[in-house]
Amino acid sequence: MDAETSEKIQASGILQLFASLLTPQSSCKAKVANIIAEVAKNEFMRIPCVDAGLISPLVQLLNSKDQEVLLQTGRALGNICYDSHEGRSAVDQAGGAQIVIDHLRSLCSLTDPANEKLLTVFCGMLMNYSNENDSLQAQLINMGVIPTLVKLLGIHCQNAALTEMCLVAFGNLAELESSKEQFASTNIAEELVKLFKKQIEHDKREMIFEVLAPLAENDAIKLQLVEAGLVECLLEIVQQKVDSDKEDDITELKTGSDLMVLLLLGDESMQKLFEGGKGSVFQRVLSWIPSNNHQLQLAGALAIANFARNDGNCIHMVDNGIVEKLMDLLDRHVEDGNVTVQHAALSALRNLAIPVINKAKMLSAGVTEAVLKFLKSEMPPVQFKLLGTLRMLIDAQAEAAEQLGKNVKLVERLVEWCEAKDHAGVMGESNRLLSALIRHSKSKDVIKTIVQSGGIKHLVTMATSEHVIMQNEALVALALIAALELGTAEKDLESAKLVQILHRLLADERSAPEIKYNSMVLICALMGSESLHKEVQDLAFLDVVSKLRSHENKSVAQQASLTEQRLTVES
Numbered sequence: 001m002d003a004e005t006s007e008k009i010q011a012s013g014i015l016q017l018f019a020s021l022l023t024p025q026s027s028c029k030a031k032v033a034n035i036i037a038e039v040a041k042n043e044f045m046r047i048p049c050v051d052a053g054l055i056s057p058l059v060q061l062l063n064s065k066d067q068e069v070l071l072q073t074g075r076a077l078g079n080i081c082y083d084s085h086e087g088r089s090a091v092d093q094a095g096g097a098q099i100v101i102d103h104l105r106s107l108c109s110l111t112d113p114a115n116e117k118l119l120t121v122f123c124g125m126l127m128n129y130s131n132e133n134d135s136l137q138a139q140l141i142n143m144g145v146i147p148t149l150v151k152l153l154g155i156h157c158q159n160a161a162l163t164e165m166c167l168v169a170f171g172n173l174a175e176l177e178s179s180k181e182q183f184a185s186t187n188i189a190e191e192l193v194k195l196f197k198k199q200i201e202h203d204k205r206e207m208i209f210e211v212l213a214p215l216a217e218n219d220a221i222k223l224q225l226v227e228a229g230l231v232e233c234l235l236e237i238v239q240q241k242v243d244s245d246k247e248d249d250i251t252e253l254k255t256g257s258d259l260m261v262l263l264l265l266g267d268e269s270m271q272k273l274f275e276g277g278k279g280s281v282f283q284r285v286l287s288w289i290p291s292n293n294h295q296l297q298l299a300g301a302l303a304i305a306n307f308a309r310n311d312g313n314c315i316h317m318v319d320n321g322i323v324e325k326l327m328d329l330l331d332r333h334v335e336d337g338n339v340t341v342q343h344a345a346l347s348a349l350r351n352l353a354i355p356v357i358n359k360a361k362m363l364s365a366g367v368t369e370a371v372l373k374f375l376k377s378e379m380p381p382v383q384f385k386l387l388g389t390l391r392m393l394i395d396a397q398a399e400a401a402e403q404l405g406k407n408v409k410l411v412e413r414l415v416e417w418c419e420a421k422d423h424a425g426v427m428g429e430s431n432r433l434l435s436a437l438i439r440h441s442k443s444k445d446v447i448k449t450i451v452q453s454g455g456i457k458h459l460v461t462m463a464t465s466e467h468v469i470m471q472n473e474a475l476v477a478l479a480l481i482a483a484l485e486l487g488t489a490e491k492d493l494e495s496a497k498l499v500q501i502l503h504r505l506l507a508d509e510r511s512a513p514e515i516k517y518n519s520m521v522l523i524c525a526l527m528g529s530e531s532l533h534k535e536v537q538d539l540a541f542l543d544v545v546s547k548l549r550s551h552e553n554k555s556v557a558q559q560a561s562l563t564e565q566r567l568t569v570e571s
Helices: 003-012 014-021 029-039 043-051 055-061 067-081 085-094 096-107 113-130 134-142 145-155 160-174 177-184 188-198 202-215 219-227 230-241 247-263 267-277 280-288 294-307 311-319 322-332 339-352 356-364 367-372 380-394 398-405 408-417 424-441 444-452 456-462 468-495 498-507 513-526 530-538 541-550 554-570
Strands: none
Touching (some): 029 055, 043 067, 067 096, 067 113, 134 145, 134 177, 145 177, 177 219, 219 247, 267 294, 267 311, 294 311, 322 367, 356 380, 367 380, 367 398, 380 424, 398 444, 408 444, 498 513, 498 530
């Protein structure tokens, strides 16, 4: 019905009369409902329909036994709810949703065309009623709409219109966190995979993807999808589309490979697909890394990073040559620099470097050299992963830490990144790597390089970090500096106000026990410098330290006694 006719209907006041024609006794109720459905296709007519009091009688008609009445009433209510807050509220108050869900349940298994048409209209009505409205979606979920829709999909998968309605409804509901548990207790995974296998058209597959992606965020559903055979479908898509330059195929390749990576984020689903490194899925994903397709390289590297979430998998992969594949991949992206691929490959290397047994193997394979090629990157995500990878590699590897710590280019870049105020992650990782170079190498040359590059002030600032682990790493590194190269670092420690900071850390009741302990160790180490010793004397350290002798932590109390003796002897 066009806008002009609708305007005339509104002006004539006929809408108010319609309410009385919608009674169960009325012989023309189906025709009137049909007119309202047509009128409400026009946006400006939806509020007038509500104002004319049509919602309550329409909802009453949902109790009718007549199929045509139900069909037209469902259409009318669905159209009034479309993008209309007022329409939805009125249907909500009249209790329309529950009646429709009850119909869906009782009519679910009838497959004649007329019934399927009615089911499609009812699904559409619920969609218009709840679309993009969290509280109404939650209401439908509480009414148990999800198992009903999943059952509908299973029974009516031959009916394209009804299937499509179910998919759109799933897509909407799956956005809500509370829906995931309900979905997980149905056989939605099986139904969607079955449907997916039958689809040839791109648009239909895309629709199913749009439901799969939010559902696959749930770990239980990830496992169900893997068990239902989704992975095989995704691998097939990748194989079919990898060499195509058609836009639809490129989209599908991306969606498919992204979903594959998402399935690997669940611990159980990931381990099932790894199959001890012998799994065909794992092998196929490995073959993506050397491919010429950037999207596949990216998905392959991300998948390896996800497989590398426990020591057993990491050790197996390093022993089977994955590191060389990732280094080759990085090499291909040094110049043209696809940032997402760089980031993914570095993530994978960082995870692989976590088990102690892998570090030496990866160092001798030349991973540090491969990673250092990206020092010139201006991309914070790449900088962040590069730093994390180096930090993992040198953990308890003295020789490697010394080699890197004497690399002036690296240390200067770290000092520069320690000032990256806009990128807290890069700043934190740079500080942690500076400290790690000192802690793991315990080398005078490394300390000299860091002093010359201006790194001391950053380590002192790091001692005031809000993260205890970072504070601690800084204090241990500073204690090594004081023990090994106090003369070289003296001036920088002074101008960074280290002594004042230590006083504050010891006086602060909120400081963790290990922070207090390491601060006192550091105070003792600083006594070897005349100027710093004088600063310690000028601040009333004895008062603070003697209070800590009765600290509940034994190590802190012991260190307080030792430090007190030291301060007394030296003063």
